[in-house]
Amino acid sequence: MKKYIVSLLLVMGSSIHAMESYSFSRFFSSLYSYLSSGGMNQVSREPEFIHNLRISRNKFEEQLKVFTLRSTIDDLFNSINANPVLFLEHCYHQRFWWNNLIVRSWFDLSLINRCKIAQIDGYSALGAACIARDIPIGHKRDFIRPLMEHGFELTEKDKALAVIELYDAIPAEQKKKMIFLLFMLGQGNFAILPYDVGKYIVYCIVYPFKEEVWPLPDNY
Numbered sequence: 001m002k003k004y005i006v007s008l009l010l011v012m013g014s015s016i017h018a019m020e021s022y023s024f025s026r027f028f029s030s031l032y033s034y035l036s037s038g039g040m041n042q043v044s045r046e047p048e049f050i051h052n053l054r055i056s057r058n059k060f061e062e063q064l065k066v067f068t069l070r071s072t073i074d075d076l077f078n079s080i081n082a083n084p085v086l087f088l089e090h091c092y093h094q095r096f097w098w099n100n101l102i103v104r105s106w107f108d109l110s111l112i113n114r115c116k117i118a119q120i121d122g123y124s125a126l127g128a129a130c131i132a133r134d135i136p137i138g139h140k141r142d143f144i145r146p147l148m149e150h151g152f153e154l155t156e157k158d159k160a161l162a163v164i165e166l167y168d169a170i171p172a173e174q175k176k177k178m179i180f181l182l183f184m185l186g187q188g189n190f191a192i193l194p195y196d197v198g199k200y201i202v203y204c205i206v207y208p209f210k211e212e213v214w215p216l217p218d219n220y
Contacts, residue, residue, distance in 0.1 A: 024210060024220070027163040031206070053164045056157070060123050061131060064092040081111055084118040091128040094143050095135045116152050127158035130165065130215045140215045148217065162216050169213040170206065178202050 030049055067089050080087045115125060129144050148154075182198045 024166075024214070027166060031167070031202075050164065050167050053160050056121075057131065057161055057164050060121055060127070060161075061092075063120055064089050064128055067093050077111075080115065081108075084111070084114040085120060087115040087118055088120055088123070088125050088128040091125045091143070091147075092132050094129060094132045094140070112150060116150075119155070122155055122157040123161070124152065124155050124158055126152050126154050127161050130158060130161040137213055137215065141217075144215055145217065154216070154220070159216075159220070162214060162220070165213050165215065166206075166210055169209045174205060178205060 030047065076090065080090065118125065120128075126144060126147060129140065129147065132140055132143075135143075181201060
């Protein structure tokens with residue numbers, strides 16, 4: 001039985017590494033370290049790395065909320081052509097354009113290239129799309145995918161936005177349960193279990209939330 005459990009954990013481990021991308025892997029490692037580092041005292045705390053990401057995200061989002069809904073595609077094109085940074089606002093307010101009509105209609109390569117490099121504090125159009133509000137996750141992914149196919153690239157700060165979206169999607173009660181579980185695994189007879197058991201259990205709890213809210217393609 002013990003051999004079977006060890007074999008199962010090894011298989012799970014190889015599957016996890018195959019599924020993880022750099023951004024999600026970094027988030028999971030940081031989250032696991034936080035959950036397992038402070039015992040039950042961690043229940044009422046937020047990780048410092050999440051706290052810092054949240055401050056940066058909120059500042060960026062405030063700059064995107066000022067938005068003028070354009071009456072026509074031509075009006076929208078003209079405004080973005082005059083100031084490509086406005087394309088980030090378009091991506092944040094994608095609920096008005098979730099079918100990505102503007103991206104599919106582009107023929108002006110110079111405008112596309114200008115929008116690719118437009119940023120606000122290190123965030124690109126993809127970052128703005130990641131934190132768009134009031135839109136189903138499937139539509140958000142459908143909006144982001146063509147942008148990346150047109151050559152838009154994620155910045156490190158864009159990836160961090162996906163991380164904070166995932167962290168916030170995990171209910172507080174689930175976080176408390178994970179902390180309690182990891183605390184108990186270090187006590188008494190549970191301490192004889194392989195070290196990675198807690199990590200695999202936490203992964204199995206966290207990963208379904210990634211499926212629900214992670215806005216980036218599967219290879220991220």
